[in-house]
Amino acid sequence: MHENSAYDIIIIGAGIQGAGVAQAAAACGYKTLVIEKFPEAGMGTSSKSSKLIHGGLRYLETGQFKLVRECLTERRLLLENAPELVKLLPFYIPVYSHSSRPSWLVFLGLLIYSALSFKPFKIINKSQWKQLDGLNREGLSQVFKYYDAQTDDTSLTQAVINSAQSLGAEVTYNSEFNSSRLQNNRHHVSFTVNDQAKSVNSQFLINCSGPWASLVQDKIVPTLKLPPIDLIAGTHIVINKKLSASAYYLEASDRRAVFVLPWKEHNTLIGTTERAFSGSPDTISPTENEISYLLKTYNQHFEQNLKKSDIQSAFTGLRALPGSTKSTFEKSRESLAISSPDTPGLITLVGGKLTSYRATAEGIISLVKKTLPAKKTTRESDTKKINLLR
Secondary structure, eight states, X not given: OOTTEEEEEXXXXXXXXXXXHHHHHHHTTOOEEEEOSSSSTTOSGGGSSXXXXXXXXXXXXXXXXXXXXXXXXXXXXXHHHOTTTEEEEEEEEEEETXXXXXXXXXXXXXXXXXXXXXXXXXXXXXXXXGGXXXXXXXXXXXXXXXXXXXXXXXXXXXXXXXXXXXXXXXXXXXXXXXXXEEETTEEEEEEEETTEEEEEEEEEEEEOOGGGHHHHHTTEESXXXXXXXXXXXXXXXXXXXXXXXXXXXXXXXXXXXXXXXXXXXXXXXXXXXXXXXXXXXXXXXXOHHHHHHHHHHHHHHBSSOOOGGGEEEEEEEEEEEXXXXXXXXXXXXXXXXXXXXXXXXXEEEEOOOSTTHHHHHHHHHHHHHTTSOOXXXXXXXXXXXXXXXX
C-alpha cells in the first residue's frame, strides 16, 4: 500500500462481516483494502459470540422465518467448506412441567426447523435421561434432541480474512480510522498505522465496524444519516468443567434461551445474556448480575451446582442491531445495509449474524455491482465454493 493509493473498495473493520465483504469483493476482482483497529481480525464482537453456526431456533417464535432459512443454508455451506472449523453438534432441549413453552410447542418448532435444515430431531427416551450430564430430572417431562453447529468464531473470522487476502485483498492492522471526505465521487480516507498517517482513496467505502458503526460514521463527510441503532451486550462464562460432546438449550427464568456448550477440550461455555448498553464499546465488560444469572440458570437445570469459583473466565460481546421499541428478545437479527444517493459509494452495515456473514457480504457486493461491474479474474468468484482453512 502506497500513499494516496487508489482502491475500488475500502472496508472499515475486520470482524466477521468486514472479512466476509472483503472476501466477496476480492473474489469479484475489486481492488480491496481493509482497515482494522486491532492487531488481528476478529478481536472485537466476532470473538465474543456464542460460537454457534445455527439457524436460530428461537427466531421461529418471533416469525423470522426468512432469517432462519438463510442461516440454515449458510450452515450447510460452512459445514461443507470449513469442515475443520465448523462441526455439527447434538443439542438437547429439556422441557419441564413449569416450562413456559409446552412440549407440543417445542415439538412444532423443531418440526419446522428440521424441515428447513434437512436434519431430523427426536424425542429422547426417559431411560436415557440419566446419561445427560446430570441434568435435573425433577419435573422433567420431555427431552428433545436436534442438531446445530459450533465453531471457534475468532478462527473462522481469521480464516475468512486469510481467504480474502489470498484472493488479493490488502489488510492493515493496528490502524485507526481518522476521517473520510467525498470528492469527485471518491472517498478520500485518512488513517493512522502505528502513529504514521496514511491517505488512500476509493470509489466505495463500507463501514463494517459493528458496535463502533455510529462513531465511525461521525468521521465521514458528507454525513450518512443512520437509523436508530441499539447496542445489546451479551455475556458468557467459561467453566472449568467438561461436558459430554453435547450441548443444551435451556429456558431461563425470564423465558430467554441460554446455551450450555462443550468448549475446547475441557471447558464448558454458558451464555448469553442480553442487556441494553450505552457508552463506548471499548469499555464493555461482564456485570455481577449477568454472571449470577448464568450460574443460576445452569444450577436450575443440573444437579452439580456451580459457584463463582468455578468460573475460569468471562467475556462480553456487543451487538449493533437495528433500533426498535420491541423487547430485546423480539428485536430483528437481520442485517441492514444503509446507503443514500446523497453519499454515493458509502454503505454502512448494521446487524448481521456470524452464521450468515457470507450471504450478508454478497448482499453488500450486489449493491456495489450496480455501479461498479465485477472485474475479470481467474480466481473463484463464487464464495459458496471457496474452502476455508484453519
